[in-house]
Amino acid sequence: MKVFKFGGASVNSVERIQNLARILQPYSGEKIMVIISAMGKTTNALEKVAEAFFAGKKEEALGLFEQVKQQHLTTAKYLLVTGYLACERQLRDFFTEAEWLLHDQPVREYDYYYDQLVSTGELFSTAIVSAFLTETGIPNHWVDVRDIFRTDDDFRDAEIDWAYTSASVKEDIMPLFNNHNIVLTQGFIGSTDENESTTLGREGSDYSAAVFANMLDAESQTIWKDVVSVMNADPKQFPEAVSVPELNYNEVIEMAYYGAQIIHPKTIKPLQNKDIPLLVKSFIDPALPGTVIHNKAVPHLPPIIVLKEQQVLLEMRSRDFSFIGEHLVGQLYHLFEKWHLKPNLTQNGAISFLCVLDDKQEKIGKLAQDAAQLADVQIKRDLSLLTIRHYDQPVLEQLTKGKQILLRQQTPETIQLLLA
Ligand code: ASP
Ligand code: MG
Numbered sequence: 001m002k003v004f005k006f007g008g009a010s011v012n013s014v015e016r017i018q019n020l021a022r023i024l025q026p027y028s029g030e031k032i033m034v035i036i037s038a039m040g041k042t043t044n045a046l047e048k049v050a051e052a053f054f055a056g057k058k059e060e061a062l063g064l065f066e067q068v069k070q071q072h073l074t075t076a077k078y079l080l081v082t083g084y085l086a087c088e089r090q091l092r093d094f095f096t097e098a099e100w101l102l103h104d105q106p107v108r109e110y111d112y113y114y115d116q117l118v119s120t121g122e123l124f125s126t127a128i129v130s131a132f133l134t135e136t137g138i139p140n141h142w143v144d145v146r147d148i149f150r151t152d153d154d155f156r157d158a159e160i161d162w163a164y165t166s167a168s169v170k171e172d173i174m175p176l177f178n179n180h181n182i183v184l185t186q187g188f189i190g191s192t193d194e195n196e197s198t199t200l201g202r203e204g205s206d207y208s209a210a211v212f213a214n215m216l217d218a219e220s221q222t223i224w225k226d227v228v229s230v231m232n233a234d235p236k237q238f239p240e241a242v243s244v245p246e247l248n249y250n251e252v253i254e255m256a257y258y259g260a261q262i263i264h265p266k267t268i269k270p271l272q273n274k275d276i277p278l279l280v281k282s283f284i285d286p287a288l289p290g291t292v293i294h295n296k297a298v299p300h301l302p303p304i305i306v307l308k309e310q311q312v313l314l315e316m317r318s319r320d321f322s323f324i325g326e327h328l329v330g331q332l333y334h335l336f337e338k339w340h341l342k343p344n345l346t347q348n349g350a351i352s353f354l355c356v357l358d359d360k361q362e363k364i365g366k367l368a369q370d371a372a373q374l375a376d377v378q379i380k381r382d383l384s385l386l387t388i389r390h391y392d393q394p395v396l397e398q399l400t401k402g403k404q405i406l407l408r409q410q411t412p413e414t415i416q417l418l419l420a
Helices: 014-027 042-054 058-079 084-103 110-118 120-135 162-173 205-215 249-257 265-274 326-338 361-371 393-400
Strands: 002-006 032-036 182-186 189-191 197-199 220-225 246-248 278-282 291-294 304-317 345-348 352-358 376-389 405-410 414-419
Touching: 002 014, 002 205, 014 032, 014 058, 014 120, 032 120, 032 205, 042 058, 042 084, 042 110, 042 120, 058 084, 058 120, 084 110, 084 120, 110 120, 110 197, 120 182, 162 205, 205 220, 205 265, 246 249, 249 265, 249 291, 249 304, 249 376, 265 278, 304 361, 326 352, 326 361, 345 405, 361 376, 376 393, 393 414
Parallel strands: 002 032, 002 220, 032 182, 220 278, 246 291
Antiparallel strands: 189 197, 278 291, 304 352, 304 376, 345 352, 376 414, 405 414
């Protein structure tokens, strides 16, 4: 059994959905669990619906939701002939559920409404793709993953109940493969024990697919993306970026930690635990080899470069020239926790503590205000944080030429530089 994950970009138009069918064609006869995201920017559009609803702007929320509906109905109309009516009925059931909620007043917390509304994107996309595949001669079985993935009620960042969910996968998903080659369902969403929809965090479909791969003991997981493979740097920032044909799990975890946006960071662990290889392949040109990520050591990696822009440096100095001790550092970490801020780099000196964070302006302001009770605080903005793994002198010189280095931290493997 293989697990395939198709992200939003791979289903964002009629042509892309037709392309998805062409990707599946050569696998007829194999058992494939297919996990699909919401179409294109639907998740963002639904976020706007949730915001308007929660702000009490009911008409605006309904109007925005109407646009999402029409977009999906139009796509379904283009793609489907014999299957259109049944698909439309399924879509309308989902629409009605969301609209009921939109006609109410918000009485619970925002994150709850966010999940009830935003989770519908994946239901819409999978309903359409499933119907289209059936109509083009690729039989498949559609599943509402909310009947399978049980989570806690930490809305927008729900945690999967591993025991319950793996029992459901074994009892309810495995037997489907006796009669179907393709079982198709949603990524990113789940449900509480009270049948409230939940989401697993933005870009969570990669993770959903990995959970399925783990629980189904899949031979591999493939993420179909609009890139030829994993690259050693973001090609938008570094046009000379090169493909990396092979990586190991640890390298990918490190890359994600330093901010590379390739794969959702939670994806690796469920795969690593069962030694299941992860393939990243191009849905534009499936013949390309892509990247394989596995458990074995990979010699001779190129330098792996992660550049984070819009960084802010907070420098905290003790007021009376006393040393910065555990107590003060502990208090500062409490503040990071309080404001949900994660430092990308910290450095501790005798009388100062430095930390680099993403510049979430409002929160940084609040953090700085709180920290000013404890120490003198200085802020520098508009910086970038460069991380290079497997660095060497030439690449270091090339990437820092003409830049001012404000901070440097290095191990034999990894160097991090704060640049102005
Ligand atoms: N549709 C969700 C998002 O855009 C989940 C995903 O695509 O993985 O974040
Ligand atoms: Mg996505």
